[in-house]
Amino acid sequence: MVLLKNEELIIKTGNLMGKSHPTVTRIEALRLCQVFLRSSRGCNWLMTAHGQPIVQGITNAMSEINEKTLVREGCRTALLALRYSGNHHRCFWFNAIDKILYKILCGSCNSSSHAHQTLCHGELFNIDSKDIMDIHPYVWDILGYLAVHCDNEHFSVGTCQNNFLQGLISCACSLATDLTLKKSPLKLSKEEQEPALRAVLMMLLSPSQFIFSEASSKFLEAVLPLDNEYMNMFMSSLESNVTRNLTASFDCVKIMTNLMNIACLLVVQSNYSLNKRSAVDVLSNIIKECLHDHLYITRSNFASHLQFCFDGSSCCYLSEEWEGENIVLFYGLVVLFNLLKSDNFICFHCKRKLDAGIVCHECRDHYNEGLVGVLKQALCQNMSPGPKSYIAHILSMFGLCGFPSKLGGNMRNVLCDSELVDLELLLADGESLSAHAAILSARCPKLLPSEKTFVRDGSVTYEWGRRSCYHVRMSDRVDSHALKKILEYAYTGLVTVDDATVKPVKTLAKYCHLRSLHLMLQKEQPRWHSCPIYDLTTALEPAKHSFSDIILEAQSNDKMECHHGSCQLSTPHIHSHKVILSVSCEYLRALFQSGMHESFAETIRVPVGWEALRKLVQWFYSGELPRVPPDCRWKATSTEEKLSILKSYAELSSLADFWFVDGMKEESLQVLTSCLNSSSTDASLAFIGFAANLGQWELVEAAISSVAHLYPRLRDSGRLEQLDEDVLNMLRTEHVRYLQHRSASK
Ligand SMILES: [Zn+2]
Ligand SMILES: [Zn+2]
Ligand SMILES: [Zn+2]
Ligand SMILES: [Zn+2]
Incomplete structure (x- = not known):
């Protein structure tokens, strides 16, 4: 992971895959690529910046039919890259990946004679070279990944060159069916069967109409009788x-x-x-x-x-x-x-x-x-x-x-709460539904007033003195039940529909671009993307109309430039929304409802540093604290940086006590424990002092148990002098426990 930050290395890797370099070099470059591709993050980084040369390198390697190892490494790299969805799929198609795969299947038998006729499995396995057989599973896997991540648009141009793809599809289908129906003359093990069958299944699940219809007709042909x-x-x-x-x-x-x-x-x-x-x-x-x-x-x-x-050891495992x-x-x-x-x-x-x-x-x-x-x-x-x-x-x-989530579940209360409403959806029959613009801006922006109405301020009416309220007129075809369902989905991420409401909800979901809901109601195969996550953080993005009604200000002496409208505030701060804050925080909810002076104040000073405030807002808007994976990136951060990250979680843990934020304390502790075990002793010791001052004893305990085994050495070096007597006692006890445990396990 750390290596990925090294631009030069990546460019060089791309270069080394070029045709002009000796085979050995190219193989090593491909292997390095495989390490980068272990995670989707790595794949993203690699492919957005240097996708073109790298894909080229991979496909070139795969087309060197006579260099078996080179082809194999090329296939492996391609396989890893294609597991993830993304634009690099387009790149592979552009480099005629289908043709290359087909050629690999044809193997060393001269490919020109086969070029335009479909290979049948018999020919495929008459090539009795074991080397080639080794590579076939890769071909099937690559084909499968290409299929499930393929959009219709890939084939909108140049349909003539689909011959290779058609050949591949029919090969896979005949191989898969022949093997299951035991017609095959050759006895093949499960190892060869599974990849082909899997490729067929993945092609049948492909969102691409072409691949699906091609594969289903071929498959049906084989099994029809x-x-x-x-x-x-x-x-x-x-x-x-x-x-x-x-x-x-x-x-x-x-x-x-x-x-x-x-x-x-x-x-x-x-x-x-x-x-x-x-x-x-x-x-x-x-x-x-x-x-x-x-x-x-x-x-x-x-x-x-x-x-x-799974070869080799690495801290960043294959995701x-x-x-x-x-x-x-x-x-x-x-x-x-x-x-x-x-x-x-x-x-x-x-x-x-x-x-x-x-x-x-x-x-x-x-x-x-x-x-x-x-x-x-x-x-x-x-x-x-x-x-x-x-x-x-x-x-x-x-x-x-839908997909249930904790934060979405909490949002259900807001749905029927008229407090803090700033948007009204007017239906043709005179009925109106109220909503919160901030939530819709993250979850279903299509229902927000259009830019036009913003400019024409006439439609904005003022209620309750200072709060403005937007009105949006819905088209007369919109049914109020369906709209209620859509709002429920937007707020909670989960909705129940029954036989009577399915159709109008489906139409409205399509209109609102709620893709995942529409797909579900349409009964289509799920797409191979990640699941939709309930996340409101997009509402925070500085925009002309962020609907923000409250500012959270951090305790910090740093300066910050704000791009939020006409904001002049120079201390670090975040523009946020009362509705969302009050859902996860009892203290703020009470504050906003109290009608006391502060409930009208535009700024709330939060008694934590900037680092912690950002994490706090993340918690409010996504229901989760940002995680710190204790991998090579964490190990490579400096002690000071580590300490400031650790401290921010301690601040959050302490704030959770005062503000009654459910669950945040537990999560901070979780993050901290995993980090502390791979932190330097200096950072841990400094952290112990910090957490003790905040009275966060659970955190102190966690930190102590991570350094307890070093106690005698720390004591002798005098590095413990800065700590309180209480803390020292805890450390001593923990050390004794550690010794007992060790002798017991011997
Ligand atoms: Zn790593
Ligand atoms: Zn029934
Ligand atoms: Zn029944
Ligand atoms: Zn600002």
């Missing part, structure tokens, strides 16, 4: 594997392969003669077992071609895949989603006809206890974006749309 039979075969195999003796461990690979096949079949076609209720039961079982970690398998367990990702670690869970969710989705417009339970949705109002209760409850609970846990998105999309079919 017997599709119902296959479906039942996979299902019963799945069922027998899951309901087997509970004490025996599951055959995870078998279950996974079954799930993948079923998912492919379901996406391609939906009318199977299948007992859907028992299928749902089987899947619920699988998902429950997964959530309890009884059923668990990661890709690295069997995909040996990915082993390189998690979108699908999450446990892929049985992910595939299970994909299957369940597509299974439910296929049951369009008939109540899943009582078979009544519906306008939209899958469960009628009366039947929802049947599910509340079992599956839905489990999924709801899972959604609140810490999870990778993939399973999370699928769970949310499954729940949306039961009428529960």
Whole structure:
């Protein structure tokens, strides 16, 4: 991570991948790139600044068919880069990645004769060179990632060169199906099958219409004569594997392969003669077992071609895949989603006809206890974006749309609170709904008054003396129930819709650019982006109209230049919003409501430094304190800087006591404990003194336990003299405990 700040090195790396350099150099440059690409942050940095030369370097390496190692390293690097969504995908397509992949598949057999005809799997495996076979899994994985991150627009130009892509798709499909149907003349291990099958599934989930239709027609072609039979075969195999003796461990690979096949079949076609209720039961079982970690398998367990990702030691580990670690869970969710989705417009339970949705109002209760409850609970846990998105999309079919969050939950109170309202949405029928401009500006800016009305100040009326109130007239087609639902979603990030409201809400969600809600109501496959996070920080950005009504001022002697309208204040400060502050802080809520002098004051002096104030505001607007990962970047910061960061968390912890900020104390302690363990002794000692002065004894304890083992040395060097007697006593006790613990464990 630290290395990424070194511009020169990156430029040089890009250069060294050039064709003119010897193979060995290029391989080393690619390996360095792989290290950079371990995290999405690294990928972002690398690709925004130097994307072009690096992608070029990677693709060049991949096209050197005769240099096996070079091709392999190129594939590995490409694989890592393409895991993340971003503009570099465009770059890869631009460099004809499809053609390169196709050529790798063709291998050393002269590619010109194959150029325009589709390879069949037979030819593919007649090439009995083991070297080439090693590379195939990479090709499939790359193809899969390209597919799920591909937009429609990639193919708007130059459709003629899609021959290679079509070839790739049909190869993958025929390979995947042949292997499962055991038609293949060659005995291939799971290792070769899984990547191809996975690539097919990912292509079927692709947002690109071209890839999807191409892949589904090829896949269907292969399975068509017997599709119902296959479906039942996979299902019963799945069922027998899951309901087997509970004490025996599951055959995870078998279950996974079954799930993948079923998912492919379901996406391609939906009318199977299948007992859907028992299928749902089987899947619920699988998902429950997964959530309890009884059923668990990661890709690295069997995909040996990915082993390189985990080679070597590094402080910045390879960040998690979108699908999450446990892929049985992910595939299970994909299957369940597509299974439910296929049951369009008939109540899943009582078979009544519906306008939209899958469960009628009366039947929802049947599910509340079992599956839905489990999924709801899972959604609140810490999870990778993939399973999370699928769970949310499954729940949306039961009428529960969105992603729950703590801050969003707290916002629910504001929704029905008329206090601090500064915006009114006027409907055609004379009804009006009140809202808070600050919240909408972050969550649904489309509902805000347009720029025009700002300029024409006539529409702004003044109420309660100083607070202004905006009025926005909605079009006559907007339905008040739907608008209420949209507001609920905007405020809380979560909304329940039922059969009757789905359609108007969907229309309005589209109009308001609430993409994730629209996607959910549309029953589309989730996109491979990160999940939407409930975050109001965009409301803080200095804009012409930030709707800010309160200033938080830090305790600091520094100067700051403010770009906020006509603001003249020179001390460090932040323009914020009473509504949002009062949600998470009891003290401020009481203050604003009291009608006392200060509730009208435009500035509140916060008794913390600037560093801490910024973190505090982050807490108010996102519900979380910024984390400090104790990795190489933390280790590389200077002791002073470390100390000032540590101190800011101590200040927050102390402020939480006075201002009654729920949960902030605990979170500061968490952040601090992880940092303290990898801090220098100097920083820790200085911090102990600081925290003791603030009376934050829990923090003192945490800091002490991180240095207790050094006590004798510290005492002898005289560095403890600055500390209080109380603190010294604590340190001594902790040291004794440390010694006892050590001797006990010997
Ligand atoms: Zn690192
Ligand atoms: Zn029903
Ligand atoms: Zn029922
Ligand atoms: Zn200002």
